Amino acid sequence: SVPCLASPDDFLQCLREKIPSELVYTQSSSSFAGVLVSSIRSARFLTNTTVRPLCVVTPTDASHVQAAVLCGRTQGVRLRVRSGGHDYEGLSYRSARPEVFGVVDLTNLRAVSVNQSETTAWVDSGATIGELYYTIAKDNSQLAFPAGLCPTIGVGGHFSGGAIGMMMRKYGLAVDNVLDAKFVTANGDLLDRAGMGEDLFWAIRGGGGGSFGIVLSWKVQLVQVPPMVTMFNIVKTLDQGAVDIVTRWQDVGPSLPNDLTIRVIVQGQQALFQALYLGTCSSLVATMGDQFPELAMTSADCQSMTWLQSIAFISFWNRDTPVEALLSRTTSLSTYSKSKSDYVQNAISKGVWKDIFSWFTMNGAGLVILEPHGGFMGSVPTDATPYPHRSGVLYNVQYMVFWQGDGGTAANTWLGNFYDFMGPYVSKNPRQAYVNYRDLGIGQNVVVDDVTTFDGGKVWGEQYFASNFQRLASVKAAVDPTDYFRNEQSIPPLVQGR
Template sequence: MGMLRGLALAFSVSFFSCYLAMVSSDVASSDSDGDGFLQCLREKIPRELVYTQSSSNFTDVLVSSIKNPRFFTNATARPLCIVTPGDASHVQAAVVCGRMQGVRLRVRSGGHDYEGLSYRSARPSEVFAVVDVGASLRAVRVNRLESTAWVDSGATIGELYYAIAKNDSLVAFPAGECTTVGVGGHFSGGGIGMMMRKHGLAVDRIVDAKLVNADGDLLDRAGMGEDLFWAIRGGGGGSFGVVLSWKVQLVNVPPTVTVFNIGKTVDQGAVDILTRWQDVAPSLPSDLTIRVIVQQGQQALFQGQYLGACGALVETMGEQFPELGMTSADCQQMTWLQSAATPFISFSSNGTLEEVLLNRTASLSTSTKGKSDYVRRAITKAAWEEIFSRWFAMDGAGRLILEPHGGFMDTIPAAATPYPHRNGVLYVIQYMAFWQQQGEGGAAAKSWIGGLYDFMGQHVSKNPRRAYVNFRDLDIGQNDDDGTFDFENGPLWGERYFVGNYRRLASVKSVVDPTNYFRNEQSIPPLIETTTQVM
């Protein structure tokens, strides 16, 4: 393994390194009451950047980035405080104080974590604080000559897209469709999106990063080494440190992008079309991505983005996917930036381009539960018929989102980044259940998603049954209460997310954070090799 700890950047690092050297190599006792931590913060961070539970606006700050109201209840473990850093030194101080005083950190960028692990703990006794990088660390700095950009982890995907395209409308970045998602979390898990078949995942285009590690050092790519740089590009958030910013390589896009949104009911042949889509979508030209949303009303919505004009798209569809019956009347031509904001691609509400892309808020009226699967062999027509007729006729039925792989994704080795779901994957399934937080529909929605997930086990990837870490799901396994994990005897939830890359991630963790300071219910644990002596 390569050198994982390098020289820190000249940014108050020597002070923090010396300070940390005086404290224990591991975090202090987990039963800390937090008073020492808060006092430590007051000495190193401006008081107006730290919100304690006694602060009058603590709740407002806490809820500002929560996207799922089921994690904002009286039963949800609340953080000791929220740190809203204005620069890297404030994050370094939080790490140093946390290590010394026995308080762990959870890092929030956009608050979209499906299990809320960026701002809550599933263990009521845990004493923790939240570092909310989305409060201030949100800058996007585009270098037009290099065709690169530095983006802070607290920026949203929409803010990144807007800044890039306003600088040059013919460049873009391949990332997700939901514009309110924070860059930090999205990049940490891989970053799938509508252009991944052409340009890969978000992590495939990351060329540098700045991270505060468990020692409180601020490191760039050269300082952290290639193993740690590999791990943070898809290994999931909350395991290796606090990534403050990312340098990304931008990609070229044409002046005209075409999108379409075609709905088909079962009576209109949705089952046959969807069955055919499974073989067509991963093998289409990489300029064209068609995802499918299956939802109530026994309906499938085929949503497409083509990096080109309508005429060429219609010709391609007529040759390769005539079953959908697409015509020029279905085309909507626009710029790439407009396609990233249109409701036909995302679920954003109508509004101006700026309103849609720069909006950071979300409704707290609807609770959600998500799960995921990967499909490597097409699901049969009979299975789809049962899915439509049985599962989408139930009370509490939610939505399936099917996003195709293929194209560029097939050219990247599974070990190139921690995201292993590459060659041979037809598409990823995202299961979503919804219910009104104040209503009584939660039981039906949870029963629906759990039952459908069990049913789908026979049709999706196996050994292991795979999952996408950015669609976080605690149902597939958790670390022990102390954050440890038995690789030999425990349920290998990490292999569901990372397959053969899981052990390498744990090896990196054992070097850069051997005492497991950065941990949560599904963080990467240090790999502890065991040997058996023969007497």
């Protein structure tokens, strides 16, 4: 187990002995700040009071990751692992509480290797999803992978939480398509699926990052898309019937053919309906006329392109952006943001939607993104993976606020009040949330005798994982009983008698 007293100097010394020194950045190194900031997405976690790591280790080989874990274990220093750094609460590189810890940053471990004949790929956790998509599809426009939208998201954290996206209604989450993985345990062992066993393999496919160990790479099943897909972006203002159309979308969006995903972004006094269709414009127009005439979509709304171009289009809002832009790892730190999430199982009435739109006229108002489930998602049993939001879920809601500079009071007040207002209309007992939209506001771990308590974790854990939380905690007890890998929302070990 981790010795009670951390020995930071001995830890750094151990790292220097086992890992090339140019891969270890300590706080005194002139490059430390640059390396730490390199993938930080939210300026909220780069303030003078941010609890920063002792060091950032940037392994170029699996053996360096194993060595870092062994040094941490023997010297009593915990590790946090960072892939793309997009955690909404910054838990991959900062601690919300005072703590001595090191960061293993996987940015150098980012190979993507595609097996065209098997239609599979191995992708390292340090790759971004932009790199993954580009490498899969650049030479074969009919191969793709179902995961999220922002190209700079890291594969490691993203897959660890499930990964929802525009093709999940047809192909499920990223983790529904994971075949194998390479994983470093809290004992420093390197295991594949056969070595780790089915319980741990189940847990790492959606149980959230940072709890069980470090996933180095993932073998994924690629999926087929047509050479050209069709997109549309249709905006409806209140005057153009946004309330009626969003109300109707709640029933239509989750029951459309699996090839068609229409998500909705509500901001200000309008709703944007954004669609990806794995087919041609003419058949999309026919389907829309038949199933969702309220949106009045026509062929003039169609934008035809390859699937890879559709990813660039939806990411950069510009058809002319070259797909190579998906390879950029540069993120902007200028904005501060905070998110919360919900799941909706019963369509919200038109009257309530009228009230919801009035929230978007208030000071500090942000936006909401509605991601339709249904289709393939509804056919997956609740316990097939840790992601429990399957059958019966109409859509996921993500609430986001943004602000500039240190303040953010109006934005955060709006977010809290709006979230409270939504309580009666969303999933309840417990209210549900998506682990990849991490929110420390729904609960934080309690640590007793140096181990995270199960009961404390349950508060937030059942919101993310529902009935799967207990199995996750049992897996944690089996693979990391002393709770070496832990953070403010890591899975607690379910230890008998505690």
